[in-house]
Amino acid sequence: MLGGPGIAGLLLTILLLGLLCPKLANAENILAVFSYTFGSSYLLITPYLRNLVQRGHHVTLISAVTIMPTIEGVHHIRVPKLDMLMEALLEYDYDVHNTKWTEAQFVSEYFYNCSKFVLEDPGVQQLLHNASAQYSLIILEAAHNDALFGFSQHFNAPLVGIAAYGSSWNIDFLVGNSAPSVYEPMSALGYSPGHSLMEKWHNLIFITEERLVERFIYLPGQIDLYKKHFPGLTASIHDLRRRFSLILINQHFSMGRVRSNVPNIVEVAGMHLDEAPHTLDAELKKILDEAEQGVIYFSMGLQVVDNWLPPDMRATMSEVFAQLKLQVIWKSDHPAMVNQSSNVISRTWFPQREILNHPNVKLFITHAGLLSLIEAVHYAVPVLCIPLFYDQFQNTKRMEKLGVARTVDYTNLSRDEIVLVIEDLVYNASYKQNVRDLSQRFHDQPMSAMKTAIWWTEYILRHKGADHMRIAEQEMSLMQYYNVDVVSVLFGRIGLSAIIVIFLGWKLVSLATRNLEYRLNVPIVR
Structure with a gap:
């Protein structure tokens, strides 16, 4: 029996691989639909989908063309119009003084086009009309693209959502979460921390306005798209919105x-950190290594272009940096227009994570986007925040409260004030110590964010949607979800009692008045 031991060894190896890699026996077909046009969001989902492929799953991905990189092993369905939408967005003259209502109209139209371009794409239409196409799971953006929820009903597959910008009241609603959503608006314009009674009333009105915006401005267009492209489905879009098996939230309580949270909301902040960072080129490494006074890294993020910034911001920041002894690395769309000082280097792109990881970096000046703040915490770098819109204001307040950041108002940038703030953040040791402590708490988790996301995703697959994870409130009516029935009973009794007391008091006063008139025989003016 020549070769017998070799064959036996091979069989043993295959058996061990089978035991250690059960993924090969549990491979599932997964459809991922992402109508993102912002590059930062793809930074989050690219490593997530890559890990699903490495686990043996068969992933079909509907996405933009140029922004979403090609993932080996993924069947890509590209939607060119999403890239055209991004180009138009970059040319949009964003007004930082927009009201919440004008922003809502803009956002509604933008996400309507995102859903529309996906559903009208020939490749997507071919998939929808392919009778042999079967999927065990649908993964998509959790908010603002409700028409795309129809993929779940069409393929009879559970929904997993990705909330790239953290949670808010509309995310809570999708999973029946009873957390106090009054503290989590979608837009932060005019929103307050809510400490006083009047502030809480103001915030309640604020959230109510957002609900009205969603109901009457945002949802109608999504409903029209859903009815047009999924005509044979019996479930309404309102039913589908409450069928999420899992939502992965890009946040963590330590921050x-x-x-x-209910069980089917899972925090996975830092999931994008699973991707290997870009390396430093020789010039940049030399600048960082030789910066004896330290380095400031200044970037307003991937999705904020210079023409969205206040017109005097570039000049003000150039004046600020000229007064500093620290080396400045400045990401800008127009490097030639900002590179005025010997201590400033500017490019259109930098390997942000590798820069923040360098020991000579003393400060990160940022728009306070969620991914940027997660990276600042991960690498323990104090932050100067210049928030512009949406979640950035709330992100900034949390970082300030944690003692790792300060903020300046983008509408009133003062050179001298910014210099003083930078010097405080760089030379006051408390900020560095606080961010080190915060970073330690952030890292102290039983599993990495990516392993957590993959484990719970496969949990949904193993349990065919895991209906047992969804809270009973998810099946309740709107009146029950907001405890209106309880409130009605409580205040109904109190209100009825008050009406009876007022009525009896009025009758007693009227009776006493008539008696007095009768005795005095003088009419009393009421």
């Missing part, structure tokens, strides 16, 4: 956003 000051503590919430009482």
Whole structure:
């Protein structure tokens, strides 16, 4: 029996691989639909989908063309019009003084086009009309693209959502979460921390306005798209919105956003850190290594273009940096227009994570986007925030409360004030110590964010949607979800009692008045 031991060894190896890699026996077909046009969002989902492929799953991905990189092993369905939408967005003259209502109209139209371009794409239409196409799971963006929820009903597959910008009241609603959503608006314009009674009333009105915006401005267009492209489905879009098996939230409680989440909301902040960072080129490495006074890294993010910034911001920041002894690395769309000082280097792109990881970096000046702040915490770098819109204001307040950041108002940038703030952040040791402590708490987790995301995704697959994870409130009516029935009973009794007391008091006063008139025989003016 020549070769017998070799064959036996091979069989043993295959058996061990089978035991250690059960993924090969549990491979599932997964459809991922992402109508993102912003590059930062793809930074989050690219490593997530890559890990699903490495686990043996068969992934079909509907996405933009140029922004979403090609993932080996993924069947890509590209939607060119999403890239055209991004180009138009970059040319949009964003007004930082927009009201919440004008922003809502803009956002509604933008996400309507995102859903529309996906559903009208020939490749997507071919998939929808392919009778042999079967999927065990649908993964998509959790908010603002409700028409795309129809993929779940069409393929009879559970929904997993990705909330790239953290949670808010509309995310809570999708999973029946009873956490106090009044503290989590979608837009932060005019929103307050909510400490006083009047502020809480103001915020309640604020959230109510957002609900009206969603109901009457945002949802109608999504409903029309859903009915047009999924005509044979019996479930309404309102039913589908409450069928999420799992939502992965890009946040973590250690970063000051503590919430009482239901089981099918899982925090996975830092999931994008699973991707290997870009390396430093020789010039950049030399600048960082030789910066004896330290380095400031200044970037307003991937999705904020210079023409969206206040017109005097570039000049003001150039004046600020000229007064500093620290080396400045400045990401800008127009490097030639900002590179005025010997201590400033500017390019259109930098390997942000590798820069923040360098020991000579003393400060990160940022728009306070969620991914940027997660990276600042991960690498323990103090932050100067210049928030512009949406979640950036709330992100900034949390970082300030944690003692790792300060902020300046983009509408009133003062050179001298910014210099003083930078010097405080760089030379006051408390900020560095606080961010080190915060970074340690952030890293102290039983599993990495990516392993957590993959484990719970496969949990949904193993349990065919895991209906047992969804809270009973998810099946309740709107009146029950907001405890209106309880409130009605409580205030109904109190209100009825008050009406009876007022009525009896009025009758007693009227009776007493008539008696007095009768005795005095003088009419009393009421």
